[in-house]
Amino acid sequence: QSVLTQPPSVSAAPGQSVSISCSGSTSNIGTKDVSWYQQFPGTAPRVVIYDNNERPSEIPARFYGSKSGTSATLAITAAQTGDEAHYYCGAWDSSLNTWVFGGGTMLTVL
Amino acid sequence: QVHLQESGPGLVKPSETLSLTCTVSGASTTAYYWGWVRQSPGKGLDYLGYVYHTGATNYNPSVASRLSMSIDTSANQFSLRLTSVTAADTAVYYCARLSTIFGANFDQWGRGILVSVSS
Secondary structure (H helix, E strand, O other): OOOEEOOOEEEEOOOOOEEEEEEOOOOOOOOOOOEEEEEOOOOOOEEEEEOOOEOOOOOOOOEEEEEEOOEEEEEEOOOOHHHOEEEEEEEEEOOOOEEEEEOOEEEEEO | OOEEEEEOOOEEOOOOOEEEEEEEEOOOOOOOEEEEEEEOOOOOEEEEEEEEOOOOEEEOOOOOOOEEEEEEOOOOEEEEEEOOOOHHHOEEEEEEEEEOEOEOEEEEEOOOEEEEEOO
16 A cells, blocks of 8 residues: 555546546645656656656656645646556655655556 | 666575665766665565665665665765565666755666566
C-alpha cells in the first residue's frame, strides 16, 4: 500500500485530455513539492513535472501539473500514442522522514 | 550532460550482501543528494535512500536495518550495500540525483541494473 494513492490505470483517445490524480496527506503533498515521473517499458523513469507545476525544458507544454491541498494532478492535453507509459508521483514525507512514490498509473492512449 | 551508470553483480545468493556502485559524470558528487530507487519486476518505484557529500544519509525505514550508503567524491561515485538479501530484493536498481534546487525531485537517472537474488 503506497503512501501516495494513484489510480492503477487511465485511458484516453488520441487528441483528448487526460488527468492522473495523486492523493496524499498533510505530511507529504500538503506541505511538500510534488514531482511526476514518466516511465516507458524497459527504461528508466524521467521527471516530467517538478516543484508541483514546473516542466523540464525537454517536456512538451502538453504536460501540466497542479496541486490543491493534499492532492496533486498530472494533466496531459491532446494525448498522443507516444505518451503511453507508467506515471508516478513523488514527494518527501516529513512524518516518515523519507521519500515516497505513488503506486503508479498506466496511461493507455487508444 | 549528466550521466549516471550503475555497476555491480547481476546475481547475488540469498543471505549474502548486494553491493552496487554508481559512477557520475558531467556533475560533481560534492553537490546535490545522490539516491537509489529500485523496481521489482512488474511493480512500482521503491525509494531506498540517499547520501550527501558530507556522508549524511537517509534510508527508507523498510530497509534501513539492512542498508548502508557511502560516497567517494574523489572518484565521483556513490555506493549501496544491502545485507541479508532474499528473493524479495530481486529488482532493477536505479541510481539517481536528488535535486532540491527547485523543489525536491529525482532529475537525473541511471539506466538501471537488474539484480537477481537466487541460489
